[in-house]
Amino acid sequence: MSEPASKPATTPKDFPRRSFLRRALAVAIGGVTGIVPAIVGLASFLNPLRPKVQAKQRPTGSDAEGFYKVTALDSLTSGTPISFPIIANRKDAWNTFPAEPIGSVYIQKTADDKLRVFNVTCPHAGCSVDFHADKQGFLCPCHNSLFAMDGVHSASSPSARDLDSLEYKIENGDVLVKFMNFRIGIKEKHAQ
Numbered sequence: 001m002s003e004p005a006s007k008p009a010t011t012p013k014d015f016p017r018r019s020f021l022r023r024a025l026a027v028a029i030g031g032v033t034g035i036v037p038a039i040v041g042l043a044s045f046l047n048p049l050r051p052k053v054q055a056k057q058r059p060t061g062s063d064a065e066g067f068y069k070v071t072a073l074d075s076l077t078s079g080t081p082i083s084f085p086i087i088a089n090r091k092d093a094w095n096t097f098p099a100e101p102i103g104s105v106y107i108q109k110t111a112d113d114k115l116r117v118f119n120v121t122c123p124h125a126g127c128s129v130d131f132h133a134d135k136q137g138f139l140c141p142c143h144n145s146l147f148a149m150d151g152v153h154s155a156s157s158p159s160a161r162d163l164d165s166l167e168y169k170i171e172n173g174d175v176l177v178k179f180m181n182f183r184i185g186i187k188e189k190h191a192q
C-alpha cells in the first residue's frame with residue numbers, strides 16, 4: 001500500500017500572498033518612521049517655550065554684530081543732523097513683520113568728516129528729541145531737556161545724562177549703525 005504524498009510546505013499559490021504581506025509590512029514600517037519625526041516636529045512647534053526662544057532673536061536686517069545699514073555716506077552733508085529710521089524685519093512666535101521701523105537715529109557729519117550718531121530717544125522719559133537749528137541742539141518736547149550738538153545735556157535739563165551715542169562703521173560707502181536702546185530715567189547708560 002503506497003503512502004499518501006505529504007503536502008508541500010509551500011504552494012505556488014502562497015508566493016503572491018507572501019509577497020503582498022511583505023509589501024504591506026514595508027509600507028506600514030515606512031509610514032511609522034515618517035510619522036514619528038512629523039509628530040516630534042509638530043510638538044516642538046507647538047511647545048509653549050518656543051515663543052520665548054524666538055523673542056530673544058535679534059531683528060533681521062542687521063549683520064552678525066548688530067549693525068544696521070542706514071544710509072549712503074555721500075548722502076550726508078556736514079553740519080545739520082539728519083534723522084533716519086532703523087528698519088528691520090521682526091519675528092514673533094507666529095508671524096514675520098517685514099521692514100518695520102524699530103527706532104530712529106540722528107546722524108551728523110562733523111567738519112573733520114567724522115560722524116556723530118545718537119539714538120533719538122530722550123534718556124529722561126523716552127520721548128523723541130528734535131533737532132532745532134536755532135538752538136544748535138536737540139530739544140525734547142516733553143519736558144524741555146536740551147542737548148548740544150555733541151549730545152551733552154544742559155545743566156537745567158531734567159535728563160540725567162547725555163543723548164545716547166551709538167557705534168557706527170562705514171562699509172562699501174554705506175553708514176552702518178549698531179542700533180540699541182538704553183534704559184531711561186537713570187544717570188548711567190545701560191543697554192535695555
Ligand code: FES
Nearest residue numbers: 122124125140143
Ligand atoms: S522725556 Fe525728554 S525731557 Fe522728559
